[in-house]
Amino acid sequence: MSLDGARTPGAHDKKPDQSGAKVGYANGKSNGPVPLNGAVTVPPTYLTHRLRLNPNSDHRPDSYEDVELDFSPDFFSSLERYLPPNLLLQPRDVKFKYMREILVRYYPESERIRLQKHREYRQKIISNYQRLHHELYNMHAANFFAPSFLKAISENTEQGFRSIMSEPSPGIFTFEMLQPRFCEMLQAEVENFEKWVHETKFRIMRPNTMNKYGCVLDDFGMETMLNKLMEEFISPIAKIFFPEVGGNTLDAHHGFVLEYGIDRDVDLGFHVDDSEVTLNICLGKQFTGGELFFRGVRCENHVNSETKPTEIYDYTHVPGQAVLHRGRHRHGARATTSGSRINLLLWCRSSVFREIRKYQKDFSSWCADCQRNKKEKKRQTVAAIKLELLRKDSREGQTAT
Numbered sequence: 001m002s003l004d005g006a007r008t009p010g011a012h013d014k015k016p017d018q019s020g021a022k023v024g025y026a027n028g029k030s031n032g033p034v035p036l037n038g039a040v041t042v043p044p045t046y047l048t049h050r051l052r053l054n055p056n057s058d059h060r061p062d063s064y065e066d067v068e069l070d071f072s073p074d075f076f077s078s079l080e081r082y083l084p085p086n087l088l089l090q091p092r093d094v095k096f097k098y099m100r101e102i103l104v105r106y107y108p109e110s111e112r113i114r115l116q117k118h119r120e121y122r123q124k125i126i127s128n129y130q131r132l133h134h135e136l137y138n139m140h141a142a143n144f145f146a147p148s149f150l151k152a153i154s155e156n157t158e159q160g161f162r163s164i165m166s167e168p169s170p171g172i173f174t175f176e177m178l179q180p181r182f183c184e185m186l187q188a189e190v191e192n193f194e195k196w197v198h199e200t201k202f203r204i205m206r207p208n209t210m211n212k213y214g215c216v217l218d219d220f221g222m223e224t225m226l227n228k229l230m231e232e233f234i235s236p237i238a239k240i241f242f243p244e245v246g247g248n249t250l251d252a253h254h255g256f257v258l259e260y261g262i263d264r265d266v267d268l269g270f271h272v273d274d275s276e277v278t279l280n281i282c283l284g285k286q287f288t289g290g291e292l293f294f295r296g297v298r299c300e301n302h303v304n305s306e307t308k309p310t311e312i313y314d315y316t317h318v319p320g321q322a323v324l325h326r327g328r329h330r331h332g333a334r335a336t337t338s339g340s341r342i343n344l345l346l347w348c349r350s351s352v353f354r355e356i357r358k359y360q361k362d363f364s365s366w367c368a369d370c371q372r373n374k375k376e377k378k379r380q381t382v383a384a385i386k387l388e389l390l391r392k393d394s395r396e397g398q399t400a401t
Contacts, residue, residue: 049098053352054249055081062092071103071115074227078251079103125202125220132192133185137221139228144182146320149175153233158240169313171329172294173241177322178344183283187342190257193220207256207345208274213265214258217344226255230348237324238277238348244365245326246276246353254347257283260290260333261340268333270295272303275327275347276354282317287339291316292323295330302369303330311368317341326366 061080064073079099080088087095104112131137141150152160165175193215197204207214217226230253238247254275259265267290280292296311307330315323325331327347357363364370 049084049087051082051102052084055251055352056083056085056088057081059088062095064092064096067096071100072119072223074223075252078227081251121205122219125204128200128202129193129196129220131221132189136182136185136189137225139225139232141233144179145233146176146179149177149233153236156236161237161240168315169294169311171241171297171326172313172315173237173324174315175322175324176320178281178283178320180320183320186257186344187283187285190215190259190342207254207258210268210271211258211265213260214256217255217257218253222255226253226346229253229255230346234277234279234324234346234348241324242277242326245328246350249350249352250277250348251351252349254349256345258343258345259340260336260342261287262336262338264340267335270330270332272298272330273327273347274349276350277324277348278327278329279322279324279344279346279348281322281344282319283342283344284319285340285342287317287336287341289335289337290341291334293332293334294325296368297326297329297366299328299363299367299370301363302367303328305369308368317343328366 055078059081061077064076067073067076076096076099079102080095083095083098087098107115135143145153148164152164165173167173196202197215204215205219206212207216217223230250235247235250238250241247258268260267292315294311294313294315295307298305362370362374364374
């Protein structure tokens with residue numbers, strides 16, 4: 001089984017502090033260094049101020065789009081939510097220097113060089129590609145989403161989400177999400193981009209290691225829009241339905257479109273996604289086949305284990321309809337036998353979950369095989385205790401006689 005996709009910069013390497021210690025400024029509300037006992041404090045550093053374990057979801061981070069950066073501006077905005085409370089109200093340059101120190105400290109030089117090259121690659125595309133539908137590059141929720149979906153998001157309750165969702169198999173949620181006009185515009189934008197790639201002979205990076213067709217939307221200017229899609233529309237759902245896999249701490253994404261058909265990718269092999277939560281939406285067009293087949297959620301240790309009958313589920317794509325599932329939910333796509341199918345995918349990631357996962361051995365909160373193994377160990381333990389009690393009773397009975 002393969003793991004498709006390249007990792008998002010910053011998705012793995014952040015080092016949150018488990019204790020959430022708060023050290024430094026006197027009252028946590030100043031706009032600059034505060035004198036303590038007559039001495040001016042030194043600028044905050046990672047050695048004196050530790051990151052929070054969980055993000056401050058109520059904090060609205062600064063924009064870093066206009067700053068000369070070694071890393072993605074959106075990543076700085078995301079990382080800002082993990083700053084200790086006494087740093088959140090500091091000037092942007094203070095927060096920027098603090099966060100950059102962390103990134104430089106934990107990113108090897110080779111990774112920084114790779115990120116720099118990728119940033120230059122993106123900038124070259126954005127500077128030369130002529131957009132077709134400019135409205136796609138900013139979030140216009142009323143024009144993008146189905147009214148029922150927007151109503152559920154505004155209510156932001158489990159009951160509200162379940163009222164528009166179907167859960168045909170445990171952990172797989174389907175619901176109407178996108179308006180037909182948005183699907184049409186995004187398809188046209190992708191076709192326009194592919195035409196530009198062909199005409200200019202520009203070599204682009206494909207979305208993952210398994211697909212030969214499709215494009216990364218983040219690479220030609222949609223990163224900010226997709227980040228808002230994750231933060232404002234997917235995170236509220238993931239917090240409720242996928243908290244055990246980092247659904248409440250999503251802070252990075254990989255957004256792309258895949259193309260299937262006779263002259264494109266025909267099918268997709270059995271795999272897991274490089275995500276904590278995956279959003280998959282069919283944009284169209286006319287097609288037959290292409291069903292998704294799901295086969296249970298697994299951790300890395302059990303990724304190739306046997307599928308149980310209760311874990312088998314096949315999903316038929318409907319344009320505008322979304323399917324939301326854990327990234328570790330094993331799945332694949334059957335052959336698209338006629339026409340062409342285009343899907344929008346958003347891999348949502350949590351650096352906190354990935355950091356914690358490095359030190360965990362038990363994944364029974366979400367891995368089906370770990371759950372079964374845990375139940376079996378418990379059953380064996382209970383059986384051993386019962387057997388020992390029976391033996392003890394038998395010995396005591398023999399002694400009494």
